[in-house]
Amino acid sequence: MRVTGTAQRDAWLARTFPPVEQLCPDLWSVPVPIPDSPLRYTLTYLVAAGSGLVVVDPGWDTDAGWQALAAGLTAAGASPAAVTGIVVTHIHPDHHGLSARLRDACGGWVAMHPAERDSLSAFRWLDGDARRDDLAWLRDCGVPDDVAAGLAVTDEVLAAVLAMAEPDILLNHGDLVPLPGRRLRAVWTPGHTPGHLCLHEEAGNLLLTGDHVLPRISPNIGLQPHSAEPPLAAYLRSLEVVAAYDQAEALPAHEYRFHGLADRVRMLLAHHERRCEEVIAILARHGPATVWQVTQELSWSRGWASVTGFMRRAAIAEAAAHLRHLADEGRISTAAPGTDGPGRYRLRGATPGGGPVS
Numbered sequence: 001m002r003v004t005g006t007a008q009r010d011a012w013l014a015r016t017f018p019p020v021e022q023l024c025p026d027l028w029s030v031p032v033p034i035p036d037s038p039l040r041y042t043l044t045y046l047v048a049a050g051s052g053l054v055v056v057d058p059g060w061d062t063d064a065g066w067q068a069l070a071a072g073l074t075a076a077g078a079s080p081a082a083v084t085g086i087v088v089t090h091i092h093p094d095h096h097g098l099s100a101r102l103r104d105a106c107g108g109w110v111a112m113h114p115a116e117r118d119s120l121s122a123f124r125w126l127d128g129d130a131r132r133d134d135l136a137w138l139r140d141c142g143v144p145d146d147v148a149a150g151l152a153v154t155d156e157v158l159a160a161v162l163a164m165a166e167p168d169i170l171l172n173h174g175d176l177v178p179l180p181g182r183r184l185r186a187v188w189t190p191g192h193t194p195g196h197l198c199l200h201e202e203a204g205n206l207l208l209t210g211d212h213v214l215p216r217i218s219p220n221i222g223l224q225p226h227s228a229e230p231p232l233a234a235y236l237r238s239l240e241v242v243a244a245y246d247q248a249e250a251l252p253a254h255e256y257r258f259h260g261l262a263d264r265v266r267m268l269l270a271h272h273e274r275r276c277e278e279v280i281a282i283l284a285r286h287g288p289a290t291v292w293q294v295t296q297e298l299s300w301s302r303g304w305a306s307v308t309g310f311m312r313r314a315a316i317a318e319a320a321a322h323l324r325h326l327a328d329e330g331r332i333s334t335a336a337p338g339t340d341g342p343g344r345y346r347l348r349g350a351t352p353g354g355g356p357v358s
């Protein structure tokens with residue numbers, strides 16, 4: 001891997017904010033701040049051609065974020081009103097948060113993959129039962145009631161999700177973003193979310209990787225209560241998809257730009273295999289275990305005690321995704337059906353009460 005966004009990496013290491021940068025004719029990166037997050041900023045991309053101007057991942061919806069986005073547009077010789085369209089790699093609030101405000105300001109379109117639109121719609125269908133459903137899912141993972149009460153979705157979170165923009169345009173794998181004069185093609189990379197998109201800018205051979213592949217951290221791959229497809233298997237397949245863009249410069253949504261996508265993919269594949277082996281070792285030690293028990297025993301970069309709030313919720317979803325993947329691959333088993341209480345996983349061939357049969 002070779003870092004190409006050296007000013008971004010210097011800023012990352014110095015814990016400052018990277019500059020707005022022009023990467024090639026009519027393409028800029030703009031850091032938009034994320035409040036209270038170790039990620040600190042989203043790298044928003046501005047892509048222009050003729051009278052068209054597309055914003056990819058406008059960032060988190062705060063006034064500071066809006067000002068940073070507007071400053072980036074000014075640096076590019078434009079303004080929010082000049083934007084013709086918005087593409088989001090996925091609907092997480094650090095990417096899609098500002099889309100509604102930007103669309104109001106410019107009257108343009110919002111585009112995303114159909115599976116992201118479906119995720120937004122799923123929140124709408126949940127209505128007032130969202131918290132009850134979520135508590136039931138957490139209980140099924142073995143999370144104690146008092147802990148679950150602090151982790152389940154709240155009305156406030158739900159309201160923020162429901163305020164986010166619905167799409168005007170759906171982009172499927174292989175579709176071109178509507179930007180006449182520039183070929184920006186959607187590459188479907190499910191895993192981090194079901195409809196995550198990377199975007200390939202063909203003339204400059206640039207791959208906007210969203211959160212799918214970042215140079216330093218591994219994106220959260222979490223099993224969600226109503227996941228249609230197991231996310232880890234999808235993510236591993238999507239990594240192979242972007243490894244084919246090894247000659248492209250990677251333009252991620254966080255951290256810094258780099259070359260060497262195939263190398264980075266190999267590192268991420270190895271990371272998930274190590275994580276799977278760690279889960280198996282925990283089950284070997286522990287005997288049958290719930291998602292919650294496995295979550296607490298997994299290693300976390302800052303230690304389990306510092307994994308709190310939203311991070312704790314993401315950790316549970318990540319452990320659940322690995323357990324589900326190992327069960328789907330036949331490497332571990334779920335407890336016999338009909339068992340009361342939370343679901344448990346165990347090694348294949350293990351006795352119901354404990355360690356492996358010798």
Ligand SMILES: [Zn+2]
Binds near residue numbers: 253254
């Ligand atoms: Zn993100």
